[in-house]
Amino acid sequence: MEISAGIPPDEATRGGEGLTPELAGRLFRAGSKVVVLGDAILDVWLSGQCDRLCREAPAAPVVDVRQQAFAPGGAGNTAVNLAALGADVHMVTAVGDDLAGAMVLEELRGRNVRTDHVVVSENRATVSKRRVVAADQVLLRFDDGDRHDGDDGETARLLDALRVALDAADALVVCDYGNGVLGPRVRRALADLRPGLPLLVLDAHDVRRWRSVSPDVVTPNAAEAGAVLQVRLPQDSDARVEFLDRHREQLAEAAGADSVVVTLDRDGAVLLTGDQPVHRTWARPAPDNHTSGAGDTFTAALTVGLAGGLPVTTSVELAQAAADIVVHRPGTAVCTAAELEQRFGTFHDAAVGPEQLARIVAEHRSAGRRVVFTNGCFDVLHRGHVAYLNEAKRLGDVLIVAVNADESVHRLKGPDRPVNNVRDRASVLAALSCVDHVTVFDQDTPVELLRELRPDVYVKGGDYTPEMLSEAPVVRAYGGQVRALGYVPDHSTSAMIERIRSTVATGGTT
Template sequence: MAVPAIEHDGQRLTDELPRRLAGRHLRVAVVGDAIVDGWLSGRCQRLCREAPAPVVDITERSFTLGGAANTAANLAALGARVRLVSAVGADPPGESLLREAEQADVDTTGTVVHPARATVAKYRVCAGGQVLLRFDEGVDQPPLDRAATAELVRRLREAVADCDAVLVCDYGTGVLGGAVRAALRRLRERLPLLVVDAHEPGDWAELAPDVVTPNAEEAASVLGTAIGGDSAQRLATLERHRDDLFAATGASTVVVTLDRDGAALLSRDHPTHRTWARPVPDHHTAGAGDTFVAALTVAAGTGLPLTTSVELAQAAADVVVHRPGTAVCDTEQLAHRLGSYRDAPVAHGQLADLVAEHRTAGRRIVFTNGCFDVLHRGHVAYLNQAKQLGDVLVVAVNDDTSVARLKGPDRPVNTAADRAAVLAALSCVDHVTVFDEDTPVDLLRRLRPDVYAKGGDYTPEMLPETPVVREFGGEVRILDYVPDHSTSAVIDRIRTTPAAATPGRTR
């Protein structure tokens, strides 16, 4: 049975959205490589005598779920009903993994315990907040034998029989072989949503996944080309090779995770959408990809637009990277993160100080403004483009009185505080402020941005702000116009749509 799509107002990135998604209890089968993540932490104050190697006095040990098991735990923490289809050894790490998974509300009846197999484990040795060493166990193993594979396939069929989404996590440890892919291929027409997170996404192309989520290195491998340089260069390379990515992965949507640079959403029918991450030290990023793909699956599987889904996924990943070790983002943590934007608007004086700090640091300032009443895909697309014109995006929002003057007495639908909070939750937006004039010319004179961007079917000469911006040496840029996505059109559709109707599922 298909999960009904979230209604119009459920697409807004507010603290209520994670709770609404959790209430749907999406049924997800996670198929893939379950791993134990170990963290050994202590003090390092000397080198050993035998070699120039640091000596770590271990004071703390922790063992958590990793790989497909961590993805399953993140799904469960976000309200999904999850069954883990995998294989582990009949060994202490395997026993620990199953016990931890069950405590995380993950159904492990789909997991095969194999007496001749070692559970994959990855241990990190840390001191002073730095990872000094990682050592792995059980990685180089032969594929599962015929009997274990047959049992895994049987449990796979049971797990996907009534699921809403299947998430494949293939990290090359020998659990997922040709027989598992063949079984999923036979079941493909029954699967409402198939997401693939794999080191070699091309191996799954014959299944025509709905979404694949490679990182930049994996995308480069499947393309057979380098994806290097800064974030803009990497994004440009992905843009040039987008059709090759679709062909090589068999997917209709590719989400390339770019570590500290966020992620790029490439789909066949829409412009590329990018998210921006809150950078942290690299040693804090373990498991962030698992959280990202879990949140993406929950959102897309429940019918949210893919742009909203990747923004939600980025927010969830940003939660876990600010915590040590391999962490999980639950519904309330994600709601708190999104709810923190309720006080998003910045006063003009404080904003001027912030912009001055950015400019001193050599950052390029982009400014845009609008009513942004009932945020829609056209808004999101043009804000995403605006961010890519510089380093810092400032969005000025008309207050309620000026919206009523500009749009009519029945507007705005949402208050300025609500509109600002939703805008601030977009990863491309750095600062939001509210102004009460019909045009932001006074604010432009005060901030003197490098670029003034507007979305729509304008020309620079039509804008009263253009002379002001050019007066202080700024640049005016008109961004792409997305037809049939005006706020008025969205409001008209909401008003004329019967209350019982819901949009179709996003595939």
């Protein structure tokens, strides 16, 4: 794994490809400059009480509005989420010279988004989306505003503003939701500018329109990915992941992108990048009426991670954690850096004791869930670990990871290991969305845990075969399955630790 510039080697040693509160905090405080180009919308939430129907139209409810809330929507919501995660955000868009446009700008400025590069146009009516809410349910949404491409004058001003805003930028996020502003002339101009552009993240309803711009990452949702492939994706989550994996080249080619991250709402997200193994995240489901803007939050956190030098798999995990926070709130919500740091901090005491874990497994089993179990030292989490844990989770419904205690690692790996204590190792593992429960064991093998928990599937990663595993007879004796997954060589961890130690000693970064 590469250690990114800007993340100290000692912090990279602790986290590897996992996230710790310290690493997340440094990432958010780095203040990466991010330019957001796209459709800024005014979101309006009209909330009240509904206890009668309209006499003029008996099927229509009457809502007594008690509260109004305003928020930047569309690309504006992506911008405010970026700012809330510590980025230095510059908004580039066009709004009308009207009340809605003025309110969008006011809301953006109030949330630490720079609006120096926003074009105010007399030939445009700002798009607004008004939702009427009662008893936490959206009863009606009505939209207004212009969705046409800008005229020559507006487009020229927009592109001039973009060129100025991009000076010394770490990332450009393009948000194309079909609400005007981003027409063919803007796409052609960006294609011409592409060699000099920074990290380019695209969130668009139709990624094919931006193929000539060659984005680094695109973030379509399931329906948008299906439109690209001209099929309706399977409804079963595992089948969807497999289908997307099989069609990764077609998706990447259509978008002209290096990496494709398909968001699957309550089923998490799927990362497809080059020939790397598919990486899936698992979400904490929420009601559909609490999901407004969650995709914008996901894109914002993904961008902050990538701009800060995190590996793409870690950045996707960061994005999923941010989306999980906002989907449990009503309205157009924003995830802050402090909330994410706190979330990762909660994993510090993540390890579950054997007795409690046995009760948890019994509950899963009574609910008909398939339990998968694996174990290891996981001294510094690297991409091989992450890939095999991700694959292990896909073998069932619940993934339990048993971590060797410090004394056990010392016996197995030598006097200078572990580098990270068991509390840190467990917390980094627990922060992965594919891991459901973490426990610690003192023995050199987890045989006693396996006898107690009786998981449906026992998984090991590395150059093992089932016949080489001393645990295999125990698992087979109670009717469980034994699986050996992808090669996770120990020397990759050892080599990484030696490189980090060398880097620390010389005071450099790699």
